[in-house]
Amino acid sequence: MKAEILAVGTELLMGQIANTNAQYISSKLPEVGLGVYYHSVVGDNPDRLQESLKLALERCDVVITTGGLGPTQDDLTKETIARAFGKKLVLHEESLNDIKSFFIRVGRQMTSNNEKQAYMPEGCIILENNNGTAPGCIIEEGSKTVIMLPGPPSEMKPMFDEAVMPYFKKKSKFLIESRFLRVFGIGESAMETLIMDLIDGQLNPTIATYAKEGEVTLRVSAKIKDGESADSILNPVINEIKERTGECLYSDADQNLDEVAAKLLIEKNITIAAAESCTGGLISEMLTNIPGISKVFIGGAVTYSNESKSELLGVKKETLQKYGAVSCQTAAEMAEGIRKRLNTDISVSVTGIAGPDGGTAEKPVGLVYIGLSSEKGTITKELRLSGNRKRIRNVTALNVFDIIRRHVMGLEN
Template sequence: MTCAVLSIGTELTRGELVNTNASWLATGLTELGFEVIEHCTVDDDKGRIVAALDRLARAAKVIVCTGGLGPTTDDLTTVAVAAALGVGIERDEASLDHIRRRFEKLGRTMSESNAKQADFPAGAAILPNPIGTAPGFAVEIHGARAFFMPGVPREMKRMFDEHVVPRIREVAPNDSHQLRFRTFGLPESVVGEKLDGIEAAFPGVTIGYRAHFPEIEVKVLARAADRSGAVELAERAASEVHARLGEVIYGNGDDTFAGVVGRALRTRGWTLAIAESCTGGLVGHLLTKEPGASDFLLLDAVTYANSAKQAVLGVDEDALRGHGAVSAEVATRMADGARRVSGADVALAITGIAGPTGGSEAKPVGLVYLAVSTPKGTVVKEQTFPGERYWIQTLAAYMGLAMVRAACKNI
């Protein structure tokens, strides 16, 4: 069963906004068993939206669309769909009442311009939006089932899960199954080399890759005569993927690296302290993006200056003068100091040269020292990361999290 993703918005065609909605939808549709044949992005132009809908509806059986449902004059999805269908626009009083109550709940008065968000092509099925002011709707165009959702990611995702998936699941092919694995530690080319030959060994399986720095996602898609056969085939191929990649795989599906590290700390019953220099709080940011970080995170000290390393962590001046702030000795003292002042079970310290300036022949840009302190001692690693400042900081943060995860598993 073929499917197309249509994204509407001049901010997308101009490159002012990264289109994460399309990739998220395509992943979900693929997991449902659909064959996604096209991603189409069109600006806020009624004629071009109509033309895109007409073309996609003749090529795909299902169309999922985001954007253009707002209250401003450049939000033209509803009128474009009505034009494509040759029908009028109707106002839905229940939707209008919901929008008013939404504003009242926020302590605001609804603007008259928001009333247009309760307008729909005649005959459309309305898709409620419990967390926003833009309801979606569903219609049929040239025999294709078309669904229109807001462009706000959190609103779109909830509407897709609650109102679109139940409507398209009944027509989704029941002959495929996809598993996704998250990896960190190897470049895409090496991951591909390690998995070479799996498709030949498991007919019906396709291996896909998605690089999202600094991670690589591996997708195992299996097709068989029926769903149970596809699940069994995907699981057999996945076992081979695990055997070849081993610890490089850190999680499945929508797992995040920081989330997996947080779970490891909870499982171990450990608390964590962090002392950051060149990463500037990035490790703490990654961990606290995940809910429940307060279960284990006691301290994240950004000790950028030498004076802060001394005052907050107790790093002695002799170590700083004798070895320099970017050294194994100072990283060790930072980790030990963070664990001591916080009372945490484990502490991570990172100090390095993120560039683009500050490097030397002896200590080049990209040189980073990472230390993990536990009651059994402190482990230090020296790494030289490639790339620009953002790359060096991100790789250092991930490597630090990897060391914490290893400590949870090995001690």
């Protein structure tokens, strides 16, 4: 079955926003056996929308529209599509009540043009909107299906997940189930070599690799027919990959490395502090984005100058003079300093040259030292990273979360 995603909205054609709705929907439809063949975008113009709809229905079985369901005069998707199918718009009482309750809930005055949103094409399946006022709907006509969803991603995504995916799952002869394995410490080419025979040999499940700033994600997807178990198809391949990637595999549930490290700390109740130079607070910021971290994250220091390294962390002036701020000795003293100061179980530290300036022949941009201190002692690691400032900071943070993960799990560091 072929699908097209047709976005309606002048703001997309003006470049004010990117079409992330199409991306989101496209990433999900293969799970229910639908292939996305086209994306298209038109403005809030009924003629061009009608032409685009006609074309989409000619070339695809399923057309999913986003946008144009709002209360203003510009919002014409429902009206235009109903007309194309020769359907009237009729008042849907339940939707009207939902819209009224929504306005009461958010404490805003409902204006009369919001009523327009409760008029739906006759005979359609209504999709409730729990996050806004515009309901969505599904029109089934012969072999064709048109699904209209609201434009704001905060309304579109939950409606798609809660109503559209189950609708297709019921109809689909098979499902695609995917697992995402996350690996840190093996490059993309090395990873492809490592599992080449698995990629080449397999039809079901299939394996795809994606590289992203210093890490690799593997997607393992199985086609599941009625009565089959996803696990029985997926697990043998996943176990084989786990065997081969060993300690470098840090998640089989598509979690980020910072999340995995933070959850290990929370689970084992290990308190932590961070001392950062070139990452400028990024590691503290990422850690404090994880819900529940306040139980174990005590605090951190961002020490950009030599003075602040001495004053906040107690790094010795001789160390800075003899080895420099970017050295494994300084990284070690930073980690030890913050741990002592905040009396935590473990601590991490970063000092390096993120660029674009500040590099020398001896200490080039991308040279970073990270440290981890615990009652067992202090370890440091030298990184030599490439890319721009942002990439160097991000990959450094990943390395710090990996050193935490390995320490907590008792793996080699």
